[in-house]
Amino acid sequence: MSSLTTTPDEIAQSAAPTTRPADGTGSLRLTFGRVIHSEWIKLRTRRSTFYTLAGLLVTLVGFGLIAAATATGQVEADLGGPNSGASDPVSTVLTGADLAVLVSAVFGVLVGAWEYSSGLIRTTLAAVPKRLPVLWAKSLTFAATVFPVVLVGALTVFFAGTSLLSGAGVESASWSDPGVARAVVGTAFYLVGIGLIGLALGVIFRSIAGAIGTLVGGLLFLPTLASVLLPESWDSVLKYLPSNAGLAIRSVTEDPSLLSPAVGMAVFVGWVVLALVGAAVLLKRRDA
Amino acid sequence: MIEVQQLTKRYGDVVAVDHIDFTVRPGIVTGYLGPNGAGKSTTMRMILGLDRPTSGRALVDGRSYVTSTAPIAEIGALLDAKAVDKRRSARNHLLALGATVGIGGSRVDELLEVVGLTHVANKPAGSFSLGMGQRLGIASALLADPSVVMLDEPVNGLDPDGILWIRGLLKGLADEGRTVFVSSHLMSEMELTAEHLIVVGRGRLIADLSMRDFIAQASTNRVRVVSPMALDLMDQLAAPGVTITSDQPGELEVEGLTSADIGRAAAAARITLHELTTVDASLEDAFMELTRDEVEYHGSTETARHDERKAA
Numbered sequence: 001m002s003s004l005t006t007t008p009d010e011i012a013q014s015a016a017p018t019t020r021p022a023d024g025t026g027s028l029r030l031t032f033g034r035v036i037h038s039e040w041i042k043l044r045t046r047r048s049t050f051y052t053l054a055g056l057l058v059t060l061v062g063f064g065l066i067a068a069a070t071a072t073g074q075v076e077a078d079l080g081g082p083n084s085g086a087s088d089p090v091s092t093v094l095t096g097a098d099l100a101v102l103v104s105a106v107f108g109v110l111v112g113a114w115e116y117s118s119g120l121i122r123t124t125l126a127a128v129p130k131r132l133p134v135l136w137a138k139s140l141t142f143a144a145t146v147f148p149v150v151l152v153g154a155l156t157v158f159f160a161g162t163s164l165l166s167g168a169g170v171e172s173a174s175w176s177d178p179g180v181a182r183a184v185v186g187t188a189f190y191l192v193g194i195g196l197i198g199l200a201l202g203v204i205f206r207s208i209a210g211a212i213g214t215l216v217g218g219l220l221f222l223p224t225l226a227s228v229l230l231p232e233s234w235d236s237v238l239k240y241l242p243s244n245a246g247l248a249i250r251s252v253t254e255d256p257s258l259l260s261p262a263v264g265m266a267v268f269v270g271w272v273v274l275a276l277v278g279a280a281v282l283l284k285r286r287d288a
Numbered sequence: 289m290i291e292v293q294q295l296t297k298r299y300g301d302v303v304a305v306d307h308i309d310f311t312v313r314p315g316i317v318t319g320y321l322g323p324n325g326a327g328k329s330t331t332m333r334m335i336l337g338l339d340r341p342t343s344g345r346a347l348v349d350g351r352s353y354v355t356s357t358a359p360i361a362e363i364g365a366l367l368d369a370k371a372v373d374k375r376r377s378a379r380n381h382l383l384a385l386g387a388t389v390g391i392g393g394s395r396v397d398e399l400l401e402v403v404g405l406t407h408v409a410n411k412p413a414g415s416f417s418l419g420m421g422q423r424l425g426i427a428s429a430l431l432a433d434p435s436v437v438m439l440d441e442p443v444n445g446l447d448p449d450g451i452l453w454i455r456g457l458l459k460g461l462a463d464e465g466r467t468v469f470v471s472s473h474l475m476s477e478m479e480l481t482a483e484h485l486i487v488v489g490r491g492r493l494i495a496d497l498s499m500r501d502f503i504a505q506a507s508t509n510r511v512r513v514v515s516p517m518a519l520d521l522m523d524q525l526a527a528p529g530v531t532i533t534s535d536q537p538g539e540l541e542v543e544g545l546t547s548a549d550i551g552r553a554a555a556a557a558r559i560t561l562h563e564l565t566t567v568d569a570s571l572e573d574a575f576m577e578l579t580r581d582e583v584e585y586h587g588s589t590e591t592a593r594h595d596e597r598k599a600a
């Protein structure tokens with residue numbers, strides 16, 4: 001450490017600025033706004049944040065445009081995937097959400113759990129010993145970062161995709177059609193909501209792998225598996241799963257196997273709140 | 289000031305910290321000493337509110353740390369220098385931490401200068417050597433100019449230069465009137481820095497005394513004497529309060545007399561001496577002795593605790 005030429009006295013002097021008032025804290029004060037600022041710095045100083053946001057945009061817009069082009073018959077493709085047989089034009093152009101939701105979910109898990117893998121969470125919680133402001137600040141900065149991006153993505157792919165469809169003379173949709181605006185904005189809302197559930201699971205599991213496993217299993221495999229394995233009488237239960245409640249928000253057509261958009265919204269918000277409250281309880285109670 | 293009162297932490301059947309009481313006073317460096325696994329880090333985590341005590345409490349400047357209005361300005365702590373986001377730069381790491389109490393870039397840059405990391409401020413913290421990581425940890429501890437500085441094994445893995453630097457830093461902080469609480473498992477690290485010692489072993493408080501008292505206790509005043517007339521000398525020296533042992537013929541270890549006393553007695557009796565040396569036990573030895581006792585007497589303290597519980 002040849003860089004170190006300061007003497008102890010110099011160090012001591014510069015470590016103690018003369019502006020320090022007698023009470024030891026001065027103008028330094030912990031506020032919720034400052035915790036949000038701190039979490040915002042953490043979020044924007046991770047390069048993966050930008051890659052993830054770009055990934056969200058690309059999957060949402062890219063796959064929507066591919067689906068739209070396929071629907072016009074100009075492109076021959078077998079897309080596979082859960083929504084490839086979309087029956088209405090809005091679902092077709094928003095089909096990228098089914099992949100983007102995984103990106104958002106993983107991003108949420110990372111934001112919730114990454115400090116646990118390094119142990120940084122102890123520094124964070126020592127700086128905010130009441131703890132819960134950290135969870136709320138992480139959730140807010142996450143939502144405030146992801147929502148504008150996925151909203152722009154959903155709007156872009158809706159207008160670009162529908163113009164592609166109408167240009168080819170295929171059945172298309174217009175923004176003023178009933179339920180369309182709700183489905184487009186609902187898609188953005190859904191992506192943020194699943195990300196927040198991921199964030200909560202990241203805090204609950206304190207491990208990236210465990211949280212991602214649970215989220216992907218519960219989000220993708222459980223609903224699919226359950227609808228295949230369980231008798232039809234269970235459909236009334238399955239529509240309350242987060243993924244199916246989310247589908248109710250972002251669908252234009254009324255599907256009898258889904259909740260109504262309003263109820264779907266309420267149920268979906270309920271899941272997000274439940275996950276965050278669970279994370280809050282554990283964060284507060286457990287040793288860090 | 290840190291006050292720890294009957295602080296206890298139990299993990300299942302394991303008692304990590306066992307009814308510990310101590311006070312860490314401002315203005316001096318207090319060493320928190322004990323073998324690995326003695327409960328030092330657990331105590332520090334409880335002081336910071338990271339671990340919830342099973343019973344008892346820890347107060348910082350008279351209050352529970354959790355209620356602090358400007359936490360990092362109250363205690364600046366370094367628990368684990370490796371607990372950083374490896375891809376975030378040192379500067380951004382400090383910015384995020386400081387932001388919680390409204391500290392901005394200029395103070396962060398000032399601290400980077402203090403710990404000598406200015407030239408790597410924008411490098412990812414994961415690329416730092418152990419010593420640089422330790423310096424970044426110190427910078428985060430001092431960031432908000434705290435009245436209490438608490439460092440867990442700060443010199444672990446540092447080069448001699450870094451150790452010297454930390455010693456000077458800690459003394460400087462204490463001289464400014466701050467409370468400085470530093471843990472270590474090596475006596476040699478505390479010897480030149482700490483004015484007060486709190487020693488723990490197996491989660492229990494073993495000693496709470498000033499360094500001066502500890503040194504006084506450690507000096508046993510044993511004197512080694514080599515003489516061809518050792519047996520005659522033994523007769524001359526024998527007195528109440530004097531212990532004489534002999535491992536080899538012609539060699540004596542005398543306790544209870546100074547070397548001057550022995551020299552005078554030998555001269556008076558015309559006894560030839562070949563060697564006359566005061567033997568001080570090293571502080572390390574004295575520390576080992578203290579903590580070894582704790583292990584040995586563990587069984588009997590179990591019963592003591594049992595009685596305590598009955599009494600309570």
